[in-house]
Amino acid sequence: MEPRPVSRRAQQPETQADIDVRHCLEADPPTSFNMVAGAGSGKTTSLIKGLASILAIHGERLRLQRQRVACITYTEIAAREIWSEVWNSPLIHVSTIHSFLWSITRGFQQDIAAWVSRRVDERIEELQQNAANFGPRVQPRTRVKNARDILRFEQQREAVAKPSPFTYGIGSDYAKGILGHDDIIRMASQLLIDRRLFRTLVAQQYPFIFVDESQDTFPVIVEALIAIQQQERNRLCLGFFGDPMQRIYPTGIGTVPEQSGWRVIQKTENFRSPTAVLNLANAIRRGGDGLVQVGGRKRKVGEVEVPLVGTARLFVLSTDSHRNERVAQVREWVANKNNDEKWRPAPNNDQIKMLVIVHRMAAGRLGFGDLYAALNDGAPDKFKNGFLDASAWPLQPLVSLLLPLAEAVRDRRSFDTMRLLGLHSPLLKKANLQGVNVAERLNQLQSASNEIGRAMAPESQATIRDVLMLAKEGHLITLDLRLLAYLEDAAADEPDVEENNDEGGIEEEISKEIASMAAFLACPAAQLRPYLAYVNDESPFSTQQGVKGAEFDRVLAVLDDDEGTHFQFSYEKYLGLKEISIRDRKSMEEGLETSVDRTRRLFYVCCTRARQDLVVILFVSDPEAAITHVRGLGLLPDADILGQDALA
Numbered sequence: 001m002e003p004r005p006v007s008r009r010a011q012q013p014e015t016q017a018d019i020d021v022r023h024c025l026e027a028d029p030p031t032s033f034n035m036v037a038g039a040g041s042g043k044t045t046s047l048i049k050g051l052a053s054i055l056a057i058h059g060e061r062l063r064l065q066r067q068r069v070a071c072i073t074y075t076e077i078a079a080r081e082i083w084s085e086v087w088n089s090p091l092i093h094v095s096t097i098h099s100f101l102w103s104i105t106r107g108f109q110q111d112i113a114a115w116v117s118r119r120v121d122e123r124i125e126e127l128q129q130n131a132a133n134f135g136p137r138v139q140p141r142t143r144v145k146n147a148r149d150i151l152r153f154e155q156q157r158e159a160v161a162k163p164s165p166f167t168y169g170i171g172s173d174y175a176k177g178i179l180g181h182d183d184i185i186r187m188a189s190q191l192l193i194d195r196r197l198f199r200t201l202v203a204q205q206y207p208f209i210f211v212d213e214s215q216d217t218f219p220v221i222v223e224a225l226i227a228i229q230q231q232e233r234n235r236l237c238l239g240f241f242g243d244p245m246q247r248i249y250p251t252g253i254g255t256v257p258e259q260s261g262w263r264v265i266q267k268t269e270n271f272r273s274p275t276a277v278l279n280l281a282n283a284i285r286r287g288g289d290g291l292v293q294v295g296g297r298k299r300k301v302g303e304v305e306v307p308l309v310g311t312a313r314l315f316v317l318s319t320d321s322h323r324n325e326r327v328a329q330v331r332e333w334v335a336n337k338n339n340d341e342k343w344r345p346a347p348n349n350d351q352i353k354m355l356v357i358v359h360r361m362a363a364g365r366l367g368f369g370d371l372y373a374a375l376n377d378g379a380p381d382k383f384k385n386g387f388l389d390a391s392a393w394p395l396q397p398l399v400s401l402l403l404p405l406a407e408a409v410r411d412r413r414s415f416d417t418m419r420l421l422g423l424h425s426p427l428l429k430k431a432n433l434q435g436v437n438v439a440e441r442l443n444q445l446q447s448a449s450n451e452i453g454r455a456m457a458p459e460s461q462a463t464i465r466d467v468l469m470l471a472k473e474g475h476l477i478t479l480d481l482r483l484l485a486y487l488e489d490a491a492a493d494e495p496d497v498e499e500n501n502d503e504g505g506i507e508e509e510i511s512k513e514i515a516s517m518a519a520f521l522a523c524p525a526a527q528l529r530p531y532l533a534y535v536n537d538e539s540p541f542s543t544q545q546g547v548k549g550a551e552f553d554r555v556l557a558v559l560d561d562d563e564g565t566h567f568q569f570s571y572e573k574y575l576g577l578k579e580i581s582i583r584d585r586k587s588m589e590e591g592l593e594t595s596v597d598r599t600r601r602l603f604y605v606c607c608t609r610a611r612q613d614l615v616v617i618l619f620v621s622d623p624e625a626a627i628t629h630v631r632g633l634g635l636l637p638d639a640d641i642l643g644q645d646a647l648a
């Protein structure tokens with residue numbers, strides 16, 4: 001018998017959508033569905049209730065047939081949270097998409113080896129194609145890098161011919177039998193789309209698959225899951241939960257395409273937002289998909305539930321060197337106006353969640369200015385995007401292993417040190433331990449780890465290159481081939497012969513990557529800690545991208561395009577205060593999304609985090625004109641759009 005649920009979410013009152021999900025799950029065969037609903041509508045709550053329903057309806061059968069329910073989340077943190085809310089049931093496998101895909105493919109080593117060998121050929125072909133297409137203005141270093149990459153992959157080709165068990169690691173090095181994050185997505189989706197038997201096996205193992213935050217799921221993964229369901233209609237029930245308006249990452253699908261025989265489940269309620277914020281959220285969506293939510297957060301007066309009104313205000317202030325003082329003035333103003341002490345700064349216990357867009361000012365203030373510049377200024381889009389959530393491949397070994405290892409060593413947490421080494425060091429892999437004096441090996445790794453601890457200490461002068469070289473020489477981790485290429489090829493670090501070249505096309509992409517990597521490897525390693533604290537929401541600021549799924553009583557969102565070099569988002573363009581770019585105009589003509597669409601979604605996610613009070617501060621060069629213009633947009637009542645004069 002399953003223990004009784006103690007989940008907070010599972011105990012929320014049932015909504016019509018929860019009943020609809022249950023009907024889907026009770027049907028014979030169960031009906032696949034797509035739940036689409038706005039922020040704070042309780043999608044995650046419905047997902048948890050859905051999992052509980054599966055256990056109640058099908059638990060016994062699943063146990064007898066040794067089957068499980070798969071629930072795919074966007075982050076590890078979300079996975080842990082959801083699993084704890086379904087009382088850690090062994091029948092439910094909650095994991096990120098990468099872990100899920102690896103769990104279903106890892107047993108198929110021959111297929112993996114065949115895929116890897118095809119992939120190596122594909123990469124060589126791509127690189128050769130690039131070389132053939134290089135124009136006359138290509139930089140010598142771009143050519144050199146390309147030639148060396150071809151050589152490297154040719155060496156890989158020879159090595160992968162020898163069969164070895166493949167594992168899944170941070171970076172990819174096929175010759176050492178390691179696949180990286182990108183490989184898992186490509187390989188698993190291909191196996192699922194191409195191989196009938198593979199689809200059958202997945203459906204047999206997991207007759208129910210739920211996907212949370214479906215809007216940010218890779219399109220190939222959605223396609224692969226749909227392919228399983230179409231083939232195994234009687235055996236697999238798929239459930240997507242998402243909100244296209246909350247898509248943050250450019251790699252997400254947004255809207256899951258409608259399928260015949262599936263049920264679309266909508267939830268019009270909102271349980272999180274006070275009335276003032278709900279009105280703003282609906283107004284933001286008017287410019288997008290027009291979805292309207294009703295209800296809002298309630299509070300109890302005696303036995304009666306009444307709407308919580310809350311506050312939502314926009315301050316439009318001048319972009320100058322006094323921004324910090326202005327933010328402080330706004331907080332003081334709100335503290336007085338709302339008669340709420342919590343709006344006043346409290347250094348160690350700040351009750352305000354401050355949301356900022358990743359930008360140079362925050363980076364400078366928090367001490368990772370060089371790292372920001374390296375992966376943003378003139379960097380390839382993939383680095384700029386991957387900087388937002390630390391997923392860019394150059395950052396991966398540092399944030400996943402080396403920084404946590406350095407901290408564990410410095411804090412003398414030997415259990416954590418050993419756990420991290422056990423997970424990542426090739427020297428501790430079973431195959432490499434035969435006939436070895438284990439105590440000596442552990443000593444060797446401990447001293448290499450100590451060096452990392454020193455090199456990454458806050459006062460250290462070591463660069464990221466120094467740290468990665470130490471990790472490589474100490475065999476602490478198998479580094480991704482792309483990273484190895486930059487560590488080994490000093491030539492690629494040399495500056496361009498002429499700056500501001502306009503090579504165009506693929507040459508330009510490679511050239512950008514080379515320049516960006518040179519700057520990245522030269523960054524002080526000590527900047528990684530404050531950067532990670534920022535991305536992980538440990539600093540007083542949170543990124544507007546990183547707060548998806550979370551909620552806070554008091555939210556202060558700072559909209560500040562000045563110095564923001566991220567082409568993806570522009571509040572001034574979104575609010576119509578600035579002309580859209582040629583790039584955006586072209587996207588519009590081609591029916592593609594623009595920075596206006598992306599910023600609208602980011603703004604929506606930000607504002608809808610507030611459970612009680614929301615303050616938005618918009619910094620612009622001409623606040624007076626901006627106030628007049630923004631009042632015309634109907635996002636907020638005029639009286640709640642304020643300028644500097646209100647603060648006087």
Ligand SMILES: Nc1ncnc2c1ncn2[C@@H]1O[C@H](COP(=O)(O)OP(=O)(O)OP(=O)(O)O)[C@@H](O)[C@H]1O
Nearest residue numbers: 012013015038039040041042043044045271272549
């Ligand atoms: N049926 C319900 N009755 C009362 N409160 C609810 C109900 N469902 C959810 N809530 C509350 O509403 C808030 C939002 O719920 P949840 O996080 O599940 O929403 P969501 O749709 O996943 O949000 P988002 O899309 O913004 O991440 C939570 O505080 C949750 O406890």
